[in-house]
Amino acid sequence: MRPKRRPGSPDCVEIYVGNLSYETAEDQLRREFEHFGKVKSARIISNRFNRKSKGFGFVEMPNRPEAEAAIKALHDKEIQGRKLRVNEARNKTP
Template sequence: MNIYVSNLSFDVHDEDLKNFFAPYGEVTSAKVITDRETGRSRGFGFVEMADEAASKKAIAELDGSTVENRTISVSVAKPKEDRPSRGGFNSSNSYNKNRY
C-alpha cells in the first residue's frame, strides 16, 4: 500500500521516514520529496509497505503523531491525476496566441 505523509520537518530524510514506519512491518520504499532546483525537502513524502494490514495500522497510529516537533498527517496515497498544462510555449493558452 502506498502511504502519503505530510507536514514533515525539513530535516527528515528517506531513511528517517523508513524508520518511522519499520515497527509496523516491512517498508518496501520510503521517499521524501525534494525540490528539483534546491534539493531541499518539500515537507512531504511517500512510504510503501508490503502488507496492507500493517499499512492500515501504521496510518491509524502515526496520523496526528509528533515527529521532530511537527504533527504529521498520514493517509492512503491517492493516485496522481493528469494535470492541465502550465501554459508553456506549446500550449494552446499561449500568451502570444491573440497578439498577432
C-alpha cells in the same frame, strides 16, 4: 480508510506522509514505519533545483494490515516538532 494499491504491485500499499520537518531524512521516515512491518521504500519529495525537502513523502508497505496499522498510529503523531498527516496516497488527476 483503505491504502492505495499501485498498479503492477497488487499487494504493495502506498502511503502519503505530510507535514514532515524539512530536516527529516528518508532513513528516519523508514524507521518510523518499520515499527509496524516491512517497508519496501520510503522517499521524501524534494525541490529538483535546490534539492531541499518539500515537507512530504511516500512510504510503500507490502502488507495491507501493517500499512493500515501504521496509518492509524502515525497520523497526528508529533515528530521533530510537527504533527504528521498520514493517509492513503491518491492518484493524480490529469
